[in-house]
Amino acid sequence: MKATPSRRYLDNAATSWPKPEPVLAAWNRAAREVGAAAGRAAYRSAVEADAIRQRARAAAARLLGGVDPARVALPAGCTLGLNLAIHGLVRPGDHVIATAADHNAVLRPLHALARRGIAELTILRCDGLGRVDPAAVAAAWRPGTRLVACPHASNVTGAIQDVAAIAAVAHARGGMLLVDAAQTLGQIPLDVAALGADVVAAPAHKWLHGTAGVGLLWARAGIEPEPLVQGGTGSRSESLDMPEAFLDRMEPGTPDVPALAACAAAADWLEARGLAATGADCRELAAACAARLRVIGGVQVFAATGAPIVSFTVEGYAPADVAVILEQAASIEVRSGFHCAACVHEHLGTSAGGTVRASFGPSNDRADVDAIVRVVETIRG
């Protein structure tokens, strides 16, 4: 699974690439040979499509720490999962606490609710690495606070939040915790119960190495978001009301069966390879890259390497220009700018143009670290 040498892909935090062969094979087989809609009919290929969805669900339940598959919905992506949770749980008059480290997939739906006067939103500040102090959650608590949202890891710095401590604060006050695990699912072993999360959302196409088109949304028993999206479920079709079951309410519409097949195959691939060891290898590359960039004059590094993400700026150069130079000089593909995180840059001191972000996957190696360091050294001349 080595990337072609003509591309040094370092944007795995956006989406992992290249995808493992078994993932592509599973996607291809489902698209070419199964083809049918899942959960809608009784003919053989439709039943197989449904079995694929159940395999993906079982895999997702394993990856979240052995949870009940009946509580793991597979919506069309992480952004949709987060919106289903937020719009489905926040009630008029609620106060919600989020963090400056959150992604816009969390902040924008909450901000939209606040703008419409439906809920009040407090966005907690973070430190210069994107970490939030759990004591700040306690300090921001009000009588109407019902939901806290936080990322498990920042998609800009990789910093892991102290989710268990934040959960303890929320639970002691009768609130719920929504965790955005987009940057940790498939990167570090997860146990949602140990984290103390009440709801978790994540995509399949990032560190899990599935494809876009499917996300994970887990909610513990007793947490029943109102359905944000209404539509066909293949169940209770004679009724105009959405069915009561969590999965039906969170999965209306025809699912992306090839993406579900890819998700199940990706989980098998990662578990066989060793999820913890694979993630550790990626983080080691990120740590090596961060350490070597840090000693270059005029380079500022923002990397906690909780997830294998290294953000940096180069004095005198806009991040967008650095990204262009990296590609032109050494075919290095990185992202630059704000990384869909509206608030974190104020705390990093990178509000001018954001950062350059390199993120390392299992196909990267030391040569990729050497290549990026060499180009940045040359830029600084």
Ligand SMILES: Cc1ncc(COP(=O)(O)O)c(C=O)c1O
């Ligand atoms: C922290 C975080 N949350 C949510 C998302 C949204 O994921 P998706 O675009 O796959 O829906 C991303 C993607 O970049 C992310 O990094």
